[in-house]
Amino acid sequence: MNFTLEKIVTSRFEDPACQKIDVYEKTSGYQAIRSILDKRISSDDVIETVKTSGLRGRGGAGFPCGLKWSFVPKVDGPKYLAVNADEGEPGTFKDRELMLRDPHQLIEGILIACYAVGIEKAYIYIRGEYFAPILVVEKALREAYEKGYVGKNIFGSNFDCDIYVHSGAGAYICGEETGLLESLEGKRGHPRLKPPFPAVEGLYGRPTVINNVETLCNLPHILNKGADWFSQIGINEKNSGTRMYCVSGHVKKPGLYELPLGLTCEEIIEEHCGGIIDGKKLKAVIPGGASAPVLTSKEVYEDKIKMDFDSLAAAGSMGGSGGVVVMDESTCMVEVAARLSRFFEHESCGQCSVCREGTGWVSEIISRIESGKGVKEDISTLKSIDPNMRGNTICVLSDACAMMFGAILNKFQDEFEEHISKKGCPLNSPYSV
Amino acid sequence: MVFAHFPNSSDEEDFEFSDENKEELERIVEKYPVKRSALIPALILIQKQEGKITSKAMQFLAGYFETSAMEIWSVVSFYTMLKTNDMGEFHFQVCDNLSCALMGAGKLIDFLEKRLDCPSGKTRSDKKFSIERVECLGACGGAPCLIINTDYFENLTEEILEPIIVSLEKGEEIIPMGADEVSLNFIKESSFSSSENKIED
Numbered sequence: 174m175n176f177t178l179e180k181i182v183t184s185r186f187e188d189p190a191c192q193k194i195d196v197y198e199k200t201s202g203y204q205a206i207r208s209i210l211d212k213r214i215s216s217d218d219v220i221e222t223v224k225t226s227g228l229r230g231r232g233g234a235g236f237p238c239g240l241k242w243s244f245v246p247k248v249d250g251p252k253y254l255a256v257n258a259d260e261g262e263p264g265t266f267k268d269r270e271l272m273l274r275d276p277h278q279l280i281e282g283i284l285i286a287c288y289a290v291g292i293e294k295a296y297i298y299i300r301g302e303y304f305a306p307i308l309v310v311e312k313a314l315r316e317a318y319e320k321g322y323v324g325k326n327i328f329g330s331n332f333d334c335d336i337y338v339h340s341g342a343g344a345y346i347c348g349e350e351t352g353l354l355e356s357l358e359g360k361r362g363h364p365r366l367k368p369p370f371p372a373v374e375g376l377y378g379r380p381t382v383i384n385n386v387e388t389l390c391n392l393p394h395i396l397n398k399g400a401d402w403f404s405q406i407g408i409n410e411k412n413s414g415t416r417m418y419c420v421s422g423h424v425k426k427p428g429l430y431e432l433p434l435g436l437t438c439e440e441i442i443e444e445h446c447g448g449i450i451d452g453k454k455l456k457a458v459i460p461g462g463a464s465a466p467v468l469t470s471k472e473v474y475e476d477k478i479k480m481d482f483d484s485l486a487a488a489g490s491m492g493g494s495g496g497v498v499v500m501d502e503s504t505c506m507v508e509v510a511a512r513l514s515r516f517f518e519h520e521s522c523g524q525c526s527v528c529r530e531g532t533g534w535v536s537e538i539i540s541r542i543e544s545g546k547g548v549k550e551d552i553s554t555l556k557s558i559d560p561n562m563r564g565n566t567i568c569v570l571s572d573a574c575a576m577m578f579g580a581i582l583n584k585f586q587d588e589f590e591e592h593i594s595k596k597g598c599p600l601n602s603p604y605s606v
Numbered sequence: 607m608v609f610a611h612f613p614n615s616s617d618e619e620d621f622e623f624s625d626e627n628k629e630e631l632e633r634i635v636e637k638y639p640v641k642r643s644a645l646i647p648a649l650i651l652i653q654k655q656e657g658k659i660t661s662k663a664m665q666f667l668a669g670y671f672e673t674s675a676m677e678i679w680s681v682v683s684f685y686t687m688l689k690t691n692d693m694g695e696f697h698f699q700v701c702d703n704l705s706c707a708l709m710g711a712g713k714l715i716d717f718l719e720k721r722l723d724c725p726s727g728k729t730r731s732d733k734k735f736s737i738e739r740v741e742c743l744g745a746c747g748g749a750p751c752l753i754i755n756t757d758y759f760e761n762l763t764e765e766i767l768e769p770i771i772v773s774l775e776k777g778e779e780i781i782p783m784g785a786d787e788v789s790l791n792f793i794k795e796s797s798f799s800s801s802e803n804k805i806e807d
Contacts (some may be wrong), residue, residue, distance in 0.1 A: 343686035
């Protein structure tokens with residue numbers, strides 16, 4: 174267990190000059206990939222290193238990175254890497270700043286991943302709203318191509334790798350890995366049924382790895398300093414390294430905090446973010462993006478819940494995207510549930526009846542309760558819908574919606590009941606939009 | 607799901623790419639082993655040129671990608687950033703998702719609608735401004751936030767937004783506020799247009 178505050182992926186954030194390739198190189202930039210190629214380290218060894226480090230995906234699922242790479246069959250023919258820079262999970266804003274402030278770190282991570290899996294073409298799928306990150310990454314790529322660090326015969330080896338930027342056009346579901354692939358293929362972002370998994374049958378039907386931006390940004394550091402160094406950071410080997418917590422809402426100092434996995438939520442809020450604004454009390458925290466089941470004040474301050482993947486899963490929530498949304502006592506939880514239900518309703522791709530209809534009905538019922546037109550039966554209706562929206566669809570957007578409103582309803586049922594009995598919002602909808 | 611409306615093509619002119627954009631399209635298509643992958647980038651390019659996607663443009667793309675206009679429409683109707691109506695010269699995309707709502711997006715939107723004399727979801731009749739309420743923009747640490755055309759503005763209040771609107775009304779340039787600021791110098795130094803992705807060997 175090691176909770177020393179060492180910055181890994183945000184180590185260059187203080188110096189904007191590091192966006193430029195020459196300055197990036199002066200801070201150990203492109204050293205990892207150069208070393209791998211110069212020393213002719215085998216791609217299997219790179220995969221082993223990443224496996225041993227314990228690096229888990231930082232996009233939302235927290236799946237072990239090295240293990241995912243090892244699912245790609247060793248076959249001839251093209252394989253692809255799709256970089257998931259679609260960052261749409263409400264409360265999440267880390268990949269945006271990783272691309273703005275340290276674009277070459279991402280490029281180097283991409284090269285390492287491609288080398289490890291035998292990939293020669295990578296597409297960085299950046300959500301369409303991220304206009305500035307798109308321009309920054311495109312420019313950094315031009316710098317890297319110019320120096321021969323991307324393209325043919327990288328660092329004079331026989332490793333070829335082309336990297337392209339591909340813009341999205343506004344669709345949260347294109348952050349789902351197979352939705353992303355469909356969009357990259359020029360279609361509606363409708364997720365695919367799994368299996369087959371993308372590692373076997375992905376982009377254009379070929380073996381494809383999909384990795385989140387932050388996950389890839391860790392790779393140069395892991396290859397430079399070693400798997401053991403990384404695996405010893407954080408609470409244990411299964412939850413190793415740091416992650417960028419994106420804190421927003423009712424805290425004095427919202428923003429990005431790269432911290433070791435396993436600190437308590439209380440420590441993040443109180444010691445790093447300055448505590449709740451205006452001396453108010455905490456009511457609820459979403460620990461990992463809108464899909465992550467909400468935590469109560471008791472869970473934060475009495476149970477002292479830890480913010481690593483496994484601790485949060487054990488508590489019935491999830492590490493997710495690292496989006497930490499803090500809500501104080503002035504927040505109406507019914508309003509929160511209504512707003513997030515409407516989000517899932519908008520973003521449902523519409524393929525599966527359970528999701529399309531479910532997100533719609535949940536959104537309608539909770540909005541009706543919020544506006545004072547709820548009836549007693551609505552609560553049992555919502556509770557009966559919850560399990561039906563889990564495990565019955567092609568992707569987990571439906572499950573995410575159910576996890577979201579199920580947790581809010583279970584933990585704050587009194588607020589729903591009060592809206593119904595008082596025919597309105599007792600807090601007078603302070604944050605209504 | 608959100609439902610989109612197929613544009614009325616009765617008074618549209620035929621669509622054609624500008625010469626510059628014709629070349630840009632060629633460059634885009636080269637990035638992919640399968641041509642169809644260039645569809646969404648092509649649509650974004652059309653919207654840059656025309657301000658919106660017309661049905662004639664969709665018919666053009668149907669020919670280019672050897673598919674049906676309905677197939678192109680199925681893609682256009684899916685993505686929120688692809689527009690079939692005119693947006694304002696300055697298009698405000700205001701986040702009203704959770705973190706921004708907690709930090710006052712509701713009041714900000716009320717102010718914006720009154721100040722610009724334009725309801726959300728509409729374009730003002732003189733086509734100077736339009737307002738769209740959007741989902742999370744990925745700037746939650748700087749909530750409430752919005753995008754004007756392609757620039758992010760974070761940590762907004764009415765007092766901060768007012769002079770920005772005045773600048774737009776006067777035709778003065780505005781610069782982003784928030785994380786985007788760190789990109790300005792790096793992007794400006796480029797002597798290439800943003801369209802060139804790769805140096806030919």
